Amino acid sequence: MWGLCKGSGSTPYRTVVDLTGPAYKCSCPSRKFPCKHALGLLLLWARRGAGDPVAAPDWAAEWLAGRTARAERRTAGPVDAEAARKRAERRAGRVGAGVAELERRLSDVLSGGLAGQERSGYAGWEETAARMVDAQAPGLASRVRELGAIPGCGAGWPARMLEEFALLHLLDRAWLGVSGLPEPLAATVRSRVGLPQPAEGEAVGDQWLVLAQYDSVSADGRLTTRRTWLWGLGSGRPALVLDFGPPGRPPELALPVGLALEAEIRFRPGSAGLRGDLGDRTVTAAVPGVPEGVSTGEALAAYGAALREDPWLESWPVVLGPVIPIPGEAGDGAWQIADVEGTSALPVTLAQGRSRSGLWQLAALSGGGPVTVFGECGHRGFTPLTAWDPHTAEPVALG
Template identity: 80%
Template sequence: MTEQGVRWTTEQVLALAPDEASRKAGGRLGGAGPWSQTGGSASGAVWGWCKGSGSTPYRTVVDLTGPAYKCSCPSRKFPCKHALGLLLLWAAEGVGDPVDAPDWAGEWLTERAAKTARPVAGPVDEEGARRRALRRAERIGAGVTELEQRLVDLVRAGLAGQEQAGYAPWEETAARMVDAQAPGLASRVRELGTIPGCGPGWPARMLEEFALLHLLDRAWLGASGLPEPLAATVRSRVGLPSSGEGETVRDHWLVLAQYDSASPDGRLITRRIWLHGLGSGRPALVLDFGPPGRPPGSALPVGLVLEAEARFRPGSAGLRADLGERFAAAAADTRVPAGVGTQEALAAYGDALREDPWLESWPVVLGPVIPIPGESGDGGWQLADAQGEFALPVHLAGGRPRSGLWQLAALSGGGPVTVFGECGHRGFTPLTAWHPQGAEPVALG
C-alpha cells in the first residue's frame, strides 16, 4: 500500500511504548518467529497472529492512521507488547503486500471508522443552554471574587509562612474553584501550592503567579468589555468549554515533539503533541489525558507526517487543536523544518502574548543554532545563532531531564543544529533536534 511504502523507523515505533518493560518485550516480538497470518491493507492497517504461552495465538491489529490498537491479550498496557512487535515487524518490511482484512480485523476497523466519523449535530435547546451558561457564569463570578480576596489577604500578611503552611490550603482553595465550575482556575491554584518547595527565589515566582492569576480574575469580571478573541481566551483559561468551533485546517502535519507531564497532585497525566503544518506553516498543540499509571491514548512519534484535519479551538492564541478526519496513515518523514533566529523567536512569543497574556511559551523552530554548555556543566546553557551575536538561555521546564542537554551537545559536536522547543519568559526548552546531515529527528530527554 502507498502508506506502507514509507515505513516508520524502529525508534518511532518504540516511542509508542508506555514504559521501558514494554519496549523490551515488544522488541523481542519484532521478528517473524512468533507471527503468522500477517497482512496489511491499502487503507493503512496491519494485523497478525502472535504465538503466546497459550494454545491460541493472540490476534493483533493496528490502525496506522491513529495509530490505534486492538489485541486479544489480557494486557492493560496501551499499546501492548504484541502491537509494538507487529509494528516493528511492519517497519522491517516483514508484512506482505496489501490484502483484504480478515473478518476479525475488518470488523474492528469498520467499527473504529464509524466511531471516528464526524457526528451529526442534533437539535439544540438554545434557551436551556443560555440559562445553564448564565448560572455557571454566576458561580464562576462568585468563585473569582472569593479567590481575589484570598490573594489580597496573602499579600497583606506576607509570604513568609507559605513554606510551613504546606499544600493543603491551596488544595482546599482549588476544591472551591472546582465547586465554582472553574477548572482552569483550580489548576492554576494547585500549581501555586507547589511553588514554596521549588528552591531559592520562590517568593518572587509566587508573586509573579499571583499577578497572572489576579489579571485573569479581573479579565473574567470585565469580560464583557474585552475584544472577542481575548474574551474567548479568558473563557478558555478559566475552564469554560469553547462556545463555538474555530478554524478547520487540512494539512500534512509533521510531529515535532511529544512528551508527558503530571499534574501537581499526580492525579492526571497530560500528553502534549506539537504539530507543524507543512503547507500552512501553522503550529498546533494536541492534548490528551490519562490517569496515573496509564498513558493517554493518543501517541504520535516524532518525525511522522499525517494528512488530517486539525480543528482549532477558539482562544489560547490559536494553538490548541483536535485532530479530526485523517486521510492517510501516518508515515515517516526526514525533512527538517525551517528555523528562525533567536530574536525572531522572542518576537513571535511577544506577539502571542498580546493574544494570550497567560501563555507560558510559544512553539519555535530555532536554526541554525549552536548549543553552548554552561560553566557549571548543567546550568547556564545557551543556544546561540550560528551566524549572529544573539543567544537564548536554556530553561528545562516541567522537570525535563538534563540528559537532553548532553544529547543536544553530542548531536551538535560544536556545529550548528536545528532545534524545536518552547520559547518562554524564562528561556527556551529544547524538545527535538535535527543535525544538518542527519536523516532522523532526535527527541531530547
C-alpha cells in the same frame, strides 16, 4: 440481538448488539470496543442469520430500553435551548463568586505580606483550589494549586509568586469584564478560567509535520498529558494537540517525530490559536530536510507577540537554528542555546517531566557545531524537544 459466550470465568459473558446503531454491550472486561464477543455474535448473524426471534432476557431488554430512552431525550434537544442558557448563566454566576473570593484571598495575602508564605506551605492554597473547583472554575483551581509550590523553589520566589498573583488577578479582572472583550480574547479568558470550549472553530486542512511528542504526569500522578506539536507545511501554522490517559494507561495518540499527516485540524477559539483537535488523518510520508530556523531574538519576539492574544501563555513553539548548545559548568550548571553568530543566547529550561538526558543528546548531535532544534520558548527560557541530525537531516526526539 443477544447471546451468551462462554469465557474463562464461571459465568458466561452476556453480549448484546443493537443493529440500528450499531451499538454494543458486553459484560466482559475487555477495553476493546466492540469486544471480540460482540464481533463473534455479528459474524454468526452474518453467516447464519439470527435465530428464531425469542423474547430478549431481562439484562438485554433493560439495556435496549435505556438506549431508546436516551435517544428520545436527544431528539428533544431544541426545546432545551432555554434550559441550557439558564445552566450557563448559573455557572457564570458560580464562577463569578469564585473569582470574587479569589480576589479577596489575594488581597488578604498581599496586605499581610508574602513573607509568611514560606511557612504556611501548600495547605492554604489547596483549600482555595478546592473552592475554585466548587465554583466550577478548574482553570483557576490548577493555577492556585501551583502557588503552594513556589516558596519552595529557591531564590527569587517572592518575584515569581508576585508574577503568578498578578496573572491570576489579570484573569479575575478579565473574567469580570468578559462580556466587553473582543471575541478571540474572550474565548481565551473563558478557556483559561476553565469553561468548556465549544468544539467548533477554524478548521485548517494541511500537511502536518509531527515536530514533537512528550508526556507529563500531573502532580498527583492521576493523569498523563501527552502533548503533540504539529507544524502545517502549507499554512506555516503550529498546532498543539493534547491527549490524556488515566493512570497506568498511556494516552492513545502516538505519532513518531518526523512523520507528515494529511489531516484537518479544528482549532479551538482563543489561547493564541494553538490548541487544536486532530480530525481523520492519513499518513503521507516522512518529510526529509531540516526546517528553517530563527534566531534566539526572533524566538523571544514570537513569544512576545503571542502574548498579545493570550497574556497567560507560558511558551511558544519555535524552530531555532542554526544554534549551538552550551552545556552548563560541570554538567549540572545552567545550559544555554546560543546563536551561531553574535552573542545572544537563551537559557535552557526543562519543562515538567523532561530529563537532562535530552540535553546531552542535543549536545552530542551538535558536537560544538551548529544544529537546528525545535522547542518551547517562554519567559523562563527554551525547552528543546527535537533536533535535526546535522549529518543525516533526520529529526531526533530528545529525552
